[in-house]
Amino acid sequence: MLERKAIRVFRLLILLLSLMCTLMSPSGLGFARPLRVTASILPIADWVRNVGGDRVSVSCVLAGGSSPHTFTPSPSDVTKLARADVFMTIGVGLEEWAQDFITAAGKRGLTVVKLGERIGFKDGANPHVWLDPNLAKKMVLEVAATLGSLDPQSRALYEKNARRYVSKINALDKRFAPKFAALGQRSVVQFHPAFTYFLRHYGIGVLDVIEPHPGKRPSSKHLQQIILRLRKQPRRIVLIEPQLSSKAAVAVAHEANASLVTLDPLGDQTVPSRSTYLSLMEFDLNALLKALR
Numbered sequence: 001m002l003e004r005k006a007i008r009v010f011r012l013l014i015l016l017l018s019l020m021c022t023l024m025s026p027s028g029l030g031f032a033r034p035l036r037v038t039a040s041i042l043p044i045a046d047w048v049r050n051v052g053g054d055r056v057s058v059s060c061v062l063a064g065g066s067s068p069h070t071f072t073p074s075p076s077d078v079t080k081l082a083r084a085d086v087f088m089t090i091g092v093g094l095e096e097w098a099q100d101f102i103t104a105a106g107k108r109g110l111t112v113v114k115l116g117e118r119i120g121f122k123d124g125a126n127p128h129v130w131l132d133p134n135l136a137k138k139m140v141l142e143v144a145a146t147l148g149s150l151d152p153q154s155r156a157l158y159e160k161n162a163r164r165y166v167s168k169i170n171a172l173d174k175r176f177a178p179k180f181a182a183l184g185q186r187s188v189v190q191f192h193p194a195f196t197y198f199l200r201h202y203g204i205g206v207l208d209v210i211e212p213h214p215g216k217r218p219s220s221k222h223l224q225q226i227i228l229r230l231r232k233q234p235r236r237i238v239l240i241e242p243q244l245s246s247k248a249a250v251a252v253a254h255e256a257n258a259s260l261v262t263l264d265p266l267g268d269q270t271v272p273s274r275s276t277y278l279s280l281m282e283f284d285l286n287a288l289l290k291a292l293r
Helices: 002-023 042-055 075-082 098-105 133-150 152-181 193-201 220-231 247-256 277-292
Strands: 035-041 056-062 086-089 111-114 186-190 204-209 237-240 259-262
Touching: 035 042, 035 133, 042 056, 042 086, 042 133, 042 152, 042 277, 056 075, 075 098, 086 098, 086 133, 111 133, 133 152, 133 193, 152 277, 186 193, 186 220, 186 277, 193 204, 204 220, 220 247, 237 247, 237 277, 247 259, 259 277
Parallel strands: 035 056, 035 086, 086 111, 186 204, 186 237, 237 259
Antiparallel strands: none
């Protein structure tokens, strides 16, 4: 009789433990383990780390060297996503491979967040919204809101960390904005429209774009028009990116006697000067400022 009671008590304990594990899962009331977040690009991964702290475990699909326009996820990327609770992307057409990636991972209950669309941009718009500090701040707050909705017990922490991180973006912006304002009117040629929002924020015009549509080779006529426009400029600058071929940009710069300036829209975890969002922005701002002065 006592043995039967002991067995029933043991089974009840197992049931209670199982229930606790359920409640401490992504679909429950909190987390006994860090939230597992997969980010499509490095800036998002860095925002999540700064907002989530030790309450998140973050992996990044494009950690450096690849363009989201031409990227194909590897089997190891699929495996990581299959273990994730959240997949954070920009959306707005940046990660055209994302849906196939999600399907291949086959993770039931995966939360997919498109930060660019959360702040009002629609599919088909220029997706490089993270390079505008004001838009970045809005997306950082969306990161905090997402983490808080999945882990309500830590919501106050996420919101506090987000506010602290936003203040760092503000500080960086306030350091550089007056320097660009002092330059007066300036225009540059972009290789592809990655820096449109970035340049607009700092008052720099876009003279033209060499490759308006990623992966679509520009015509000779288009390149010649850019060369002619560049030659009329007192200061001739062509922006290139480390993730994309610069062959066409080099040809244009050579014919127009223009300077090539490398700006990085994505960052690289293996390069300390571009391994976080803030260091990436500082790298780009310093490089552009030096070229324009």
